[in-house]
Amino acid sequence: MSTPTRILAATAHRIATGGAAELTLQEVAEAAGVSKALIAYHFSDKTELLARTTEWLCREVVARERVALDGVAPAQVVDALWTWIDGELARGDVRVLLALAQVEAERVRDAARAASESRRATATRTVARLFDALSLTPRVPHRLVADAAVALMDGLALDAGLTPERNRRPIFDAFWLAMLSLAE
Numbered sequence: 736m737s738t739p740t741r742i743l744a745a746t747a748h749r750i751a752t753g754g755a756a757e758l759t760l761q762e763v764a765e766a767a768g769v770s771k772a773l774i775a776y777h778f779s780d781k782t783e784l785l786a787r788t789t790e791w792l793c794r795e796v797v798a799r800e801r802v803a804l805d806g807v808a809p810a811q812v813v814d815a816l817w818t819w820i821d822g823e824l825a826r827g828d829v830r831v832l833l834a835l836a837q838v839e840a841e842r843v844r845d846a847a848r849a850a851s852e853s854r855r856a857t858a859t860r861t862v863a864r865l866f867d868a869l870s871l872t873p874r875v876p877h878r879l880v881a882d883a884a885v886a887l888m889d890g891l892a893l894d895a896g897l898t899p900e901r902n903r904r905p906i907f908d909a910f911w912l913a914m915l916s917l918a919e
Contacts, residue, residue: 793849800858812869859877
């Protein structure tokens with residue numbers, strides 16, 4: 736792992752365990768095993784670090800979603816989607832993205848908005864793939880179903896942070912049963 740990536744990963748980990756508002760560069764340096772000077776070399780300030788962490792996490796989440804349904808038999812696409820979501824909930828990256836979206840710095844907010852749009856666009860492709868695999872045509876645009884799916888994912892991510900022991904699969908199943916019932 737490159738030094739900048741190690742710093743970004745340490746930043747995400749520290750936000751997951753302590754929040755974005757309380758984050759210090761010293762904590763990130765300790766978690767990454769680098770000096771604060773090395774962080775300053777790669778990132779001009781804390782705002783840039785948070786914005787680039789947002790961009791990096793979004794790329795990671797989106798990349799994993801893009802391959803979640805690859806090579807999956809039509810009868811298994813819903814289970815494959817759950818497997819991807821369950822993995823994301825365990826990683827906590829979506830919860831960190833949601834925390835970063837609350838940072839008031841304009842550069843971080845811009846990165847969070849771009850991340851949100853990227854996640855929604857990727858979800859739109861995932862929804863289209865899911866309905867196509869099942870040979871179904873939704874009665875509402877894929878984008879609306881995708882927006883609802885992203886909102887579900889965000890809610891599940893927040894809930895996972897609050898009640899990690901809860902079984903979220905029934906919530907996922909009820910949501911997708913409702914979405915698939917919108918199909919022809």
